[in-house]
Amino acid sequence: MPHTSRYQSHDKHYVAIDSIIFGFDDDTLKLLLIKRKFEPCKGCWSLMGGFVAANESVDEAADRILEELTGLKDIYLEQIHTYGEVNRELDARVISVAYYALINIKDYDEELGRSHGAEWFSIDEIPPLIFDHGEMVGKAMRRLKRKTIIQPIGFELLPEKFTLSQLQSLYEAIHQQNFDKRNFRKKILSMEVLTQLNEKDKVSSKRGAYLYKFDKDKYDYLIANGSFFVLK
Amino acid sequence: MPHTSRYQSHDKHYVAIDSIIFGFDDDTLKLLLIKRKFEPCKGCWSLMGGFVAANESVDEAADRILEELTGLKDIYLEQIHTYGEVNRELDARVISVAYYALINIKDYDEELGRSHGAEWFSIDEIPPLIFDHGEMVGKAMRRLKRKTIIQPIGFELLPEKFTLSQLQSLYEAIHQQNFDKRNFRKKILSMEVLTQLNEKDKVSSKRGAYLYKFDKDKYDYLIANGSFFVLK
């Protein structure tokens, strides 16, 4: 008997992706949700999702589905958990792998989003969500908080050039707490992964604030040499 | 058209569990591996695994599979990651959800394990593993290290009653580093989740060392009231 037949006695399952898509705008952390256009629960708010196809990896499916909604490629995406309760969806058994994505809200394709019924919600004004999506969002938030303490992934949510005040607002939005300005700047600059530019942003202040960019090469170098990024 | 038909255009997949089973014995952190009894790669070392059935949740499948190998129920099991590369196994496309388990090695059913070709390996003498199982073990180790810093799950690996020296050995094995005895005891006792018993363990010393047990109720109470367990 060919050994492949060993598999045939087992059950197969639909495997889906659900994406928790974070963006940052207006000093607020936001979440992209879609209004379901089909039953069950047509009209409910839901995370963006889709099914894993036979010819793509689970990670690839997550990338593809994110691109379908936002038009964006090469986005920071991280798997958080797989939800496998038998009855977690109503009509069929679907095992869902949840990912969270960090996108720069300015790059997001609003047209495309609208065509999917997508809308941004402030993180503290999330409507009730279908199935176990609320739980997924909670887990993603906790993961994001934890992760931004030990890895500078928060930068993914900002434009390439940003001021220290913007960065602080972002961290405050993620951690839902205020940080002391002097301590924050001291700490973030002491990590030596930001490069100060010879440009100022004058949008939010009259004096103008220096723009910085994240130096990924330097970050990678430091990590490779055993340094460790710890915020807070 | 009934909305259930929406699902029918999607692919279904085999979904498996792979379990990274940690135990602690002889001052060493160990891993339970099985020698494969079937192709592909018969004779290779592998993690314990199995398939998720239609009538059970993914977590239930993980429990069931662990019980099949160890005879143990109600074991600490935590999902770590889902591995979804198309060709990660050789014969068929299998999406695998990895879990790690912490078991008290004394409770483990050796007979049953042997019948599955299972053997314990010291964490620093792990043989090459099949497929992406080595990667899974690495991720589980990192997760265990991190988790034991912020949550007292390490206790799952010890008998109900243990000495502070045993606990320290366990933490040293998990973190692969030595801790200062006085600092370790100070810190662990200051968390106030250990109860000292009126019994001594005389196995490992002539003088005898006080036995302690983990006070889960107190721990839950402290967590519920916002305290936070932080080792190190």
Place this chain on the structure above:
DNA sequence: GTTAATGGGTGTAAATATAACACTAATTAT
């Protein structure tokens, strides 16, 4: 052109947490 308003930028001291360190105690085996 003076002034008011706005967000930008900076240093120090106190408090807390972490890390380093060495001897005595109790028991058993010889």
Place this chain on the structure above:
DNA sequence: ATAATTAGTGTTATATTTACACCCATTAAC
């Protein structure tokens, strides 16, 4: 009696974290 073994205990130095307040540069309004 004594040698060997693991248990148990406090203090000081160092590093990290927190708290805290004023001047700066520019623009807009008068």
